[in-house]
Amino acid sequence: MKAAIIKKKRVLSVEDIDKPRIAGNEILVKVKASGVCGTDVHVYEDEVPIAKLPVIPGHEFSGEVEAIGGDVKDVKVGDRVAVEPNLFCGQCHFCRTAKKHFCENWAAVGLTRSGGFAEYCAVPRQAVYKIEDKLGFNEAAFFEPVACVLHGIERSQLKAGDTAAVMGAGSIGLIYVQALKALGVKNVISCDIDDKKLKIAKGLGADRALNTKTDDVVGIVKDMTGGLGVESVIDAAGAKATLSMAFSLVQNCGSVVVFGVPTEPMEINMYDIYRREISVVGSFTNPYTNEQALKLLAAGRIKFDQILTHAVSIDGVEAAMIKMRDKTETVIKAQIRF
């Protein structure tokens, strides 16, 4: 089979290797669509310590069951599936207290073991979720990011009728906009620095799309909310500028969700937290949101045609990752198709 292997920092080679063999509790997935994530680019740059090179990356994929191990009873050859890359032991303190995303024996497809940048990928039974026939493979490859977004929404404590600001209109921000609308959030304000992305956000249902460089974001948001600010600001940019702006956009007792990976340390005014009862909450991965993500995907509530800017073959994945790294083109989302 063909596989894209990151051999060492900035060296990716597409090679013909043996199909993986599966253990009793494993499933061999014939990969159909495999999303390229910023994390894969960080692995390519050898910046992810838990991903020991060489590794086949790829943790956002869907496909068809090609073979099942002897102990697998409830999945059959030919089933259409999406893969949950995070693997949990079920036995540690965190797994036993409903916080499996902090599993002490955590492993991940595409990081600590071979992932979906290959024609076939072996995964444990626990990683496999069957998908409905009407859900396309390209859409199903967004299973993990959609599930992460749903965890962020849980962390925000947003309710139907509320107003939210989403900082960043990359692939994640654009999923947030649509998921928030689908869940009944009344006003969703999308913010970015790229007018092309803001136009897409508007088309996907954002009530306002604001440029943090050229619009008076704080003034407009205050106007839209009767001077109060939004119930929640979800940061899907990871920038110091958006995270600091969040405190001027959020209303008293509201939440700031740190979802984007912050790239530099910053100071928070603790007086705000105290006096305005602002909750600053982190959101890490997708614990217990997979089933909901599948329902949202199957309902067709999230559209991906404008998010999927680059469909590539496995031979084109390195070039796509370099474009993402160097920002020489607007790559909202690249996906390998098999």
Ligand SMILES: NC(=O)c1ccc[n+]([C@@H]2O[C@H](COP(=O)([O-])OP(=O)(O)OC[C@H]3O[C@@H](n4cnc5c(N)ncnc54)[C@H](O)[C@@H]3O)[C@@H](O)[C@H]2O)c1
């Ligand atoms: N918490 C989790 O579980 C989880 C899961 C997946 C991704 N992430 C993180 O979420 C973030 C978003 O992911 P993505 O794939 O959409 O990334 P992306 O880089 O495609 O999107 C980030 C967006 O933020 C915008 N941005 C940057 N500076 C800005 C500013 N000052 N004002 C407004 N917008 C600004 C960029 O223009 C870009 O459109 C990343 O940090 C990613 O690592 C977190």
Ligand SMILES: [Zn+2]
């Ligand atoms: Zn990812």
Ligand SMILES: [Zn+2]
């Ligand atoms: Zn565990």
